Amino acid sequence: MDISTQNTAAPPVTDQPSDAQQKRAARGATRPGDRIFLGLSRGSGIFLLVIMAAIAVFLTYRAAIAIGKDEANFFTTFEWNPTGTPPEFGIAVLAFGTVVSSIIAMAIAVPVSVGIALFITHYAPRRIGGVIAYVVDLLAAVPSIVYGLWGVLFLVPQLDGLYGWLDDYLGWTGVFSWQGGAPRSLFTVGILLAIMILPIITNVSREVFRQVPQMHEEAALALGATRWEVIRMAVLPFGRSGIISASMLGLGRALGETMAVAMVLSPLFDIQASLLDYGGGTFAQNIASKFNEATEMGRDALIASGLVLFVITLLVNGAARMIIARRKEYSGANA
Amino acid sequence: MAKRIDVSGLTAYYGSHKAIEDISMTVEPRSVTAFIGPSGCGKSTFLRTLNRMHEVTPGGRVEGKVLLDDEDLYGASIDPVAVRRTVGMVFQRPNPFPTMSIFDNVAAGLRLNGSYKKSELNDVVEKSLKGANLWNEVKDRLNKPGSGLSGGQQQRLCIARAIAVEPDVLLMDEPCSALDPISTLAIEDLIGELKERFTIVIVTHNMQQAARVSDRTAFFNLAAVGQPGKLIEIDDTERIFSNPSVQATEDYISGRFG
Amino acid sequence: MSNATLPDTQGKRPSSLRGATLPKWFPWAVAAGSIVLGLGISAAAGLESDIQWGLIAAVLFVLGSYGIAAKVEGRRQAKDRVATSLVWVAFILAVLPLASLIWETVKRGVKVLDGYFLTHSMGIVGDTEPGGGIYHAILGTLEQVGLATLIAVPIGVLTAIYLVEYGRGRLAKAVTFFVDVMTGIPSIVAGLFVLSLWIITLGMGYSGFAGSMALTILMLPVVVRSTEEMLKLVPNELREASLALGVPKWRTILKVVLPTSIGGITTGVMLAVARIAGETAPVLLLVWVTPLINANPFSDPQASLPVYIYLQYANSGGEGAAYDRAWAAALVLILFIMILNMAARGLARWKAPKTGR
Numbered sequence A: 001m002d003i004s005t006q007n008t009a010a011p012p013v014t015d016q017p018s019d020a021q022q023k024r025a026a027r028g029a030t031r032p033g034d035r036i037f038l039g040l041s042r043g044s045g046i047f048l049l050v051i052m053a054a055i056a057v058f059l060t061y062r063a064a065i066a067i068g069k070d071e072a073n074f075f076t077t078f079e080w081n082p083t084g085t086p087p088e089f090g091i092a093v094l095a096f097g098t099v100v101s102s103i104i105a106m107a108i109a110v111p112v113s114v115g116i117a118l119f120i121t122h123y124a125p126r127r128i129g130g131v132i133a134y135v136v137d138l139l140a141a142v143p144s145i146v147y148g149l150w151g152v153l154f155l156v157p158q159l160d161g162l163y164g165w166l167d168d169y170l171g172w173t174g175v176f177s178w179q180g181g182a183p184r185s186l187f188t189v190g191i192l193l194a195i196m197i198l199p200i201i202t203n204v205s206r207e208v209f210r211q212v213p214q215m216h217e218e219a220a221l222a223l224g225a226t227r228w229e230v231i232r233m234a235v236l237p238f239g240r241s242g243i244i245s246a247s248m249l250g251l252g253r254a255l256g257e258t259m260a261v262a263m264v265l266s267p268l269f270d271i272q273a274s275l276l277d278y279g280g281g282t283f284a285q286n287i288a289s290k291f292n293e294a295t296e297m298g299r300d301a302l303i304a305s306g307l308v309l310f311v312i313t314l315l316v317n318g319a320a321r322m323i324i325a326r327r328k329e330y331s332g333a334n335a
Numbered sequence B: 001m002a003k004r005i006d007v008s009g010l011t012a013y014y015g016s017h018k019a020i021e022d023i024s025m026t027v028e029p030r031s032v033t034a035f036i037g038p039s040g041c042g043k044s045t046f047l048r049t050l051n052r053m054h055e056v057t058p059g060g061r062v063e064g065k066v067l068l069d070d071e072d073l074y075g076a077s078i079d080p081v082a083v084r085r086t087v088g089m090v091f092q093r094p095n096p097f098p099t100m101s102i103f104d105n106v107a108a109g110l111r112l113n114g115s116y117k118k119s120e121l122n123d124v125v126e127k128s129l130k131g132a133n134l135w136n137e138v139k140d141r142l143n144k145p146g147s148g149l150s151g152g153q154q155q156r157l158c159i160a161r162a163i164a165v166e167p168d169v170l171l172m173d174e175p176c177s178a179l180d181p182i183s184t185l186a187i188e189d190l191i192g193e194l195k196e197r198f199t200i201v202i203v204t205h206n207m208q209q210a211a212r213v214s215d216r217t218a219f220f221n222l223a224a225v226g227q228p229g230k231l232i233e234i235d236d237t238e239r240i241f242s243n244p245s246v247q248a249t250e251d252y253i254s255g256r257f258g
Numbered sequence C: 001m002s003n004a005t006l007p008d009t010q011g012k013r014p015s016s017l018r019g020a021t022l023p024k025w026f027p028w029a030v031a032a033g034s035i036v037l038g039l040g041i042s043a044a045a046g047l048e049s050d051i052q053w054g055l056i057a058a059v060l061f062v063l064g065s066y067g068i069a070a071k072v073e074g075r076r077q078a079k080d081r082v083a084t085s086l087v088w089v090a091f092i093l094a095v096l097p098l099a100s101l102i103w104e105t106v107k108r109g110v111k112v113l114d115g116y117f118l119t120h121s122m123g124i125v126g127d128t129e130p131g132g133g134i135y136h137a138i139l140g141t142l143e144q145v146g147l148a149t150l151i152a153v154p155i156g157v158l159t160a161i162y163l164v165e166y167g168r169g170r171l172a173k174a175v176t177f178f179v180d181v182m183t184g185i186p187s188i189v190a191g192l193f194v195l196s197l198w199i200i201t202l203g204m205g206y207s208g209f210a211g212s213m214a215l216t217i218l219m220l221p222v223v224v225r226s227t228e229e230m231l232k233l234v235p236n237e238l239r240e241a242s243l244a245l246g247v248p249k250w251r252t253i254l255k256v257v258l259p260t261s262i263g264g265i266t267t268g269v270m271l272a273v274a275r276i277a278g279e280t281a282p283v284l285l286l287v288w289v290t291p292l293i294n295a296n297p298f299s300d301p302q303a304s305l306p307v308y309i310y311l312q313y314a315n316s317g318g319e320g321a322a323y324d325r326a327w328a329a330a331l332v333l334i335l336f337i338m339i340l341n342m343a344a345r346g347l348a349r350w351k352a353p354k355t356g357r
Helices: A002-028 A032-069 A092-123 A126-139 A144-158 A160-173 A186-210 A214-222 A227-256 A259-264 A283-293 A296-334 B043-049 B080-086 B102-112 B118-131 B151-164 B181-194 B207-213 B237-242 B247-253 C007-012 C026-045 C050-072 C075-109 C115-119 C135-166 C170-183 C187-201 C208-233 C236-244 C249-277 C281-286 C305-314 C321-351
Strands: B005-014 B017-027 B032-036 B060-068 B087-090 B169-173 B199-203 B216-222 B229-236
Touching: A032 A296, A032 C135, A032 C170, A032 C187, A032 C208, A032 C249, A092 A126, A092 A186, A092 A227, A092 A283, A092 A296, A092 C075, A126 A186, A126 C075, A126 C321, A144 A160, A144 A186, A144 A259, A144 C075, A144 C305, A144 C321, A160 C050, A186 A227, A186 A259, A186 C075, A214 A227, A214 B087, A214 B151, A227 A283, A227 A296, A227 C075, A227 C187, A259 A283, A259 C305, A283 A296, A283 C187, A283 C281, A296 C170, A296 C187, B005 B043, B017 B043, B017 B216, B032 B043, B032 B207, B043 B169, B043 B199, B043 B216, B043 B229, B080 B087, B087 B151, B102 B118, B102 B151, B118 B151, B151 B169, B151 B181, B181 B199, B181 B207, B207 B237, B216 B237, B216 B247, B229 B237, B229 B247, B237 B247, C026 C050, C026 C075, C050 C075, C075 C321, C115 C135, C115 C321, C135 C170, C135 C208, C135 C249, C135 C305, C170 C208, C187 C208, C187 C281, C208 C249, C208 C281, C236 C249, C249 C321, C281 C305, C305 C321
Parallel strands: B017 B229, B032 B199, B032 B216, B087 B169, B169 B199
Antiparallel strands: B005 B017, B005 B060, B216 B229
């Protein structure tokens, strides 16, 4: 009783002056200083929108020029010859290479990342987990050019044995047959991309696992669950959408990765059944490898392929954001 | 299958900090024993040593003996997972698994311990929910998420989940502190029914609640902040609340501190 | 009595609390055994690659843990052990390449890294000859990144201020959405945009500034996001207290809100700088390449560290001096980025509001 009367009595006392202040502050909005500042900050926001619009407009504009001159079907042609007469080019090979290398990367990186994230949050002693988390954080900042250098000069020579193995035991599938070229195929690109996106997927998953309320884990423990059963009952279901969005963010990076792929891949503008043989390319790699010999027509064709990459990454990132947003609603409802 | 708990010389640590020291007591089967005492006196810690949940906290370790009938929970070849399966626990805040339905929440413990036919599961879930006085309220929405229930219903769901695996002992860590008075009453009634089948130990901040639900009451206290908590006395609830043998107990019960 | 009510559960409950438990050293023993076996098998089969025996050992470790534990402890415990061993394997699988990356870069990078290397350009040094350095590349990177920071920070911070302090309506929502979209733009696409606008359409030449524009696009969303987070942390009471004293809103933002969150904003900016300093593709597209020192970012091609690394690799013609330079430049680049990162994190920890006790 006492408290409630105090509560109802108190606000008017403090409210009155602040009401007046607010009015004064509102009037202050017409002050030149306030108007200039609001204009500047709103202008910055608008500028950002203008950039985005300009990106879409200019890429589409140049791409339209290129596709207009393309004598072949832009989506299905296995050829990249924009400077020929007549110009013929298509993104089929690039789409194939981009998708395949990203799938390989995801297939390796997602389970391993979830494993490391669980290791950091649930298996390692707390202090060691913290150190590892910090190191993984730092590794997320290593530039892709360094991954590329390491990939081509260190990783590739190590992979001969693995390729031979895959050819010996899985070669009959056709997917893993190997003609013995240097291991610089889409498969190697997939492995390298996996290593590159490990830190980001690990970081996001780790954050999600860390947010699992202690009480859910204790509930499982008190039912007589082993550590793995606790993870399966309380941690993974809670973190599922987080893992999905983390993977999408990783996928977005893998799709757009340029230099590391350009250095490691031995490009051949064709599609091979085997992942281990030369063949394929990715959107980003193709742009980086071809642009310095390109004429204006060649550049426009590359811009057209860049536009496709742009749209794909937009879709992937959009999906990731949507999942994150839905997750927020979901956990909010249960808070 | 309610069992007797026999604790002797139990000391528990968090890292180098001694949380409770040298506690010995006996908890009778098919009875309710309440732990009361000021905040930080270690009553929750002690409760968690009774099903080896204490050691889940980083740095948590225990010395001493906890006999469940004749078996020492801290014996060399004892599997802590089996201990927690036999000694169930209900927590301060209702914690149904948010991603599971009401049905799956109750069945969660059973599914860990083997494969059951759907009909068997149905039977156990129904019996457990009836046992927790929740069946009538949820029988039409067993497939809805447990997090959609009210706080009191969620807590009874957690009790149903705990008793579904037929534990020998049920530990309750301030089960009503997050609930409104009406839900609290429902849980207290339920505790009265459950003691027919289980050995129940309940930690509570609410002395009236201890007086209402328990047969025996243990009073814990600590000498000063940072000192380990100790068991001051344990006796029939009636004695503790009318004529305790230690002055500190009387001071606490009459509201002079805590 | 519970037997009568729930016969089903009674049948399947464990008979006692005892379980045969494997000793603490069990996982280590299995791990050691797997490594020895893995090495043995690969030696016997004449496999030369480290990856192969490593994979054999990993598989043996997981299967061995499961097999032995299933025999001794039971199926549930065995599953638990498999999960634990898989998590360990995942950890090791990930740490090895990342550790190797750092190790190789340091090991091969220190060979030619010295004062001369840092203070000389490639000048007339041929691609395959020894000698030369990265002075021109460091200069270029610093100028390009510096210009991008000069553009991106005010715009980014102002945008964040708009979103947090003023933004309510549709415009704010649109900006928030497109900042998210911008975060996901691949760097090569940002490069293509500037290429199509600045170089193809407007007919300007390659320059450091063209690269800076692409870097700005990559940096902006990071700055906006982190600044937004930091501004949201400033308690409303502070703003109200200042407004209640009759201070105009813009002065409140400049004198109260920004100074309170300046530590966090700086951290965000440093992380953003670290992110763009290693960008290669847009720089290669827009700044072009040169072995010479060009201190003017507004005209003619410039060098930059990441592109330098790429060129030393691409034009090396095989082993040799060029590779050494590439590794050394990579080491310098990593050091620069790591120091920025650590400084930023240290600053964040130091400036963080003290919570708890």
